[in-house]
Amino acid sequence: MIARIIESASPRALALLAVVTLALLVAPWLVDSYVLSVLIIVLYFAYVGQAWNLMLGFAGQLSLGHALFVSLGAYTSAALFIKFGVPPIIGVFAAIAMAVVAGCLIGYLGFRFSIRGVYFALLTIAFAEFTGIIVDHISWLGASSGLFLPVKNQQSNDLLNLRGSPTMFYYVILALTGLAFALCSWLLNSKLGLYWQAIREDQEAAEASGVPLFRYKMIAVAISSGLTGIGGVWYAFYYNNLFPETMFKTSQSVEIILGSVVGGVGTLFGPILGAFVLTPLGEVLTAATDGMHLDGVKSFFWGFCVAAIVLFRPQGLWPWIYNVLGLAPKKEGKR
Amino acid sequence: MSASVAAGSAGALTVRNISKRFGGLVAVSEVSFTVAAGEIHALIGPNGAGKTTTFNMIAGAQPPDTGDVLLDGVSLAGLRPDQICRAGVGRTFQIVRPFNELTLVENVAVGALAWTDDVAEARDHARGVLELLGLGDKKDARPSSITLPDRKCLEVARALATKPKLLLLDEVMAGLRPTETDRMVAIFKKLNADTGLTILLIEHVMRAVMALSHRVLVLNYGRLIADGKPEEVTRDPEVLACYLGAEAFD
Numbered sequence: 001m002i003a004r005i006i007e008s009a010s011p012r013a014l015a016l017l018a019v020v021t022l023a024l025l026v027a028p029w030l031v032d033s034y035v036l037s038v039l040i041i042v043l044y045f046a047y048v049g050q051a052w053n054l055m056l057g058f059a060g061q062l063s064l065g066h067a068l069f070v071s072l073g074a075y076t077s078a079a080l081f082i083k084f085g086v087p088p089i090i091g092v093f094a095a096i097a098m099a100v101v102a103g104c105l106i107g108y109l110g111f112r113f114s115i116r117g118v119y120f121a122l123l124t125i126a127f128a129e130f131t132g133i134i135v136d137h138i139s140w141l142g143a144s145s146g147l148f149l150p151v152k153n154q155q156s157n158d159l160l161n162l163r164g165s166p167t168m169f170y171y172v173i174l175a176l177t178g179l180a181f182a183l184c185s186w187l188l189n190s191k192l193g194l195y196w197q198a199i200r201e202d203q204e205a206a207e208a209s210g211v212p213l214f215r216y217k218m219i220a221v222a223i224s225s226g227l228t229g230i231g232g233v234w235y236a237f238y239y240n241n242l243f244p245e246t247m248f249k250t251s252q253s254v255e256i257i258l259g260s261v262v263g264g265v266g267t268l269f270g271p272i273l274g275a276f277v278l279t280p281l282g283e284v285l286t287a288a289t290d291g292m293h294l295d296g297v298k299s300f301f302w303g304f305c306v307a308a309i310v311l312f313r314p315q316g317l318w319p320w321i322y323n324v325l326g327l328a329p330k331k332e333g334k335r
Numbered sequence: 336m337s338a339s340v341a342a343g344s345a346g347a348l349t350v351r352n353i354s355k356r357f358g359g360l361v362a363v364s365e366v367s368f369t370v371a372a373g374e375i376h377a378l379i380g381p382n383g384a385g386k387t388t389t390f391n392m393i394a395g396a397q398p399p400d401t402g403d404v405l406l407d408g409v410s411l412a413g414l415r416p417d418q419i420c421r422a423g424v425g426r427t428f429q430i431v432r433p434f435n436e437l438t439l440v441e442n443v444a445v446g447a448l449a450w451t452d453d454v455a456e457a458r459d460h461a462r463g464v465l466e467l468l469g470l471g472d473k474k475d476a477r478p479s480s481i482t483l484p485d486r487k488c489l490e491v492a493r494a495l496a497t498k499p500k501l502l503l504l505d506e507v508m509a510g511l512r513p514t515e516t517d518r519m520v521a522i523f524k525k526l527n528a529d530t531g532l533t534i535l536l537i538e539h540v541m542r543a544v545m546a547l548s549h550r551v552l553v554l555n556y557g558r559l560i561a562d563g564k565p566e567e568v569t570r571d572p573e574v575l576a577c578y579l580g581a582e583a584f585d
Contacts, residue, residue: 201433
């Protein structure tokens with residue numbers, strides 16, 4: 001399968017992929033700690049964006065509540081670690097389970113009762129918001145004053161307990177992003193991927209062609225929410241603090257999806273490219289507007305840039321760059 | 336290639352007393368007919384007669400309010416459209432519904448995945464079906480870049496790729512030039528002769544109806560008003576009055 005993808009890609013695309021991969025692998029030795037921290041956030045959004053994109057971009061189901069899956073993954077693994085000393089390498093399975101159960105519950109309600117499009121999106125928002133309110137009242141989870149992970153021995157890297165330097169977190173999220181990318185590109189070319197795209201393009205026609213809609217939508221939600229839950233585990237151990245009032249918010253969900261929207265929904269490189277554009281853009285604007293002492297000026301310019309991208313490249317930046325750089329293979333292949 | 340398209344000789348359709356009501360409008364009223372395995376029947380009638388609704392009830396897209404649909408003696412009642420597809424009923428849509436972001440091969444491969452889990456096999460099969468329908472050289476194009484007649488062929492290809500025993504064609508000849516119609520007719524005749532594929536087609540193009548059908552069913556205001564050999568039906572005074580008109584015999 002991988003061999004087939006490589007075979008069908010153009011040499012130019014493969015060269016670009018190799019250069020980017022190499023650059024990301026050596027980056028921690030070349031950049032200072034500030035740039036590294038930005039790259040870490042970029043990769044986090046590339047990863048969760050990829051997971052979200054699987055649901056809308058591949059299977060056509062819009063979720064505006066992915067913050068729920070990040071939060072469930074984060075809270076589950078953090079609570080297991082703090083309260084019971086369960087290392088995240090084990091806790092991640094509980095985190096995945098929690099996220100998948102929540103995803104399947106939302107999916108079941110939405111797909112069984114034919115709640116489609118924006119109404120389904122509203123359902124995802126509702127679940128994220130009210131779960132946030134519940135967590136806000138559970139004192140065992142720190143309630144509104146937050147859940148904190150103990151921060152110590154930053155010098156030695158303990159991969160199993162996810163305690164260590166930013167460089168370690170960088171490589172963990174880089175590996176996750178790489179794996180998610182590989183998984184998504186494999187899925188997209190599999191039976192699942194073809195069925196998802198058929199559902200995305202025309203649900204009735206897909207059903208008439210033998211696609212069991214409910215089952216394949218549920219699989220999409222399960223994989224997407226599970227992957228996002230893993231991202232939540234990483235998030236909890238990187239940031240070491242979790243607050244329900246920010247974790248479960250729709251603004252978090254929107255941050256997860258913006259990268260994919262800017263990069264190109266439904267494409268494999270879109271979520272990664274979008275994250276690499278948006279996060280640094282925010283950082284550059286922060287630096288540029290630092291001396292202005294005007295509240296909101298950064299957000300204004302940032303929003304302006306995002307709106308401009310979406311307005312002028314409604315398909316996202318990736319399909320455009322793909323054509324500009326001439327990355328298309330000679331014959332039959334994927335975007 | 337063509338020999339591998341359909342599943343086999345069965346595909347007998349029995350429609351028993353099916354009705355469908357939309358609010359106060361009775362779209363289809365107690366319609367019964369049978370299509371013997373390996374036969375080609377045409378379903379004709381004026382616009383709004385209930386032809387597409389009848390198709391939707393057979394294919395499971397709109398379950399009938401009353402009555403039953405049987406394929407080879409087995410009831411399809413309560414099955415979802417995808418289950419009815421896997422049971423051996425392939426259908427096309429009157430207004431074409433391609434998967435626009437997928438290539439032609441991928442469009443048709445989705446149909447083939449109804450009987451195989453192997454994407455490579457599904458793609459191979461899809462190429463064969465596209466070849467059969469004269470779309471072989473456009474297999475890597477997207478539906479938006481091909482002509483409407485070609486999109487109609489794509490619709491047929493996707494349905495055929497599911498290896499149906501019974502094929503439901505909803506006005507696939509509409510908008511085709513006479514030569515294209517004749518090519519399509521030849522394809523269906525060959526499929527029917529080679530594989531015993533049973534076909535039920537909704538069609539306004541009488542040239543195709545007369546060339547293809549063993550029997551013709553006529554619907555008017557949701558009721559079946561004629562069921563017989565093409566030459567009988569086209570002489571039926573009631574059919575003439577409501578649908579064909581005198582000019583059909585010029």
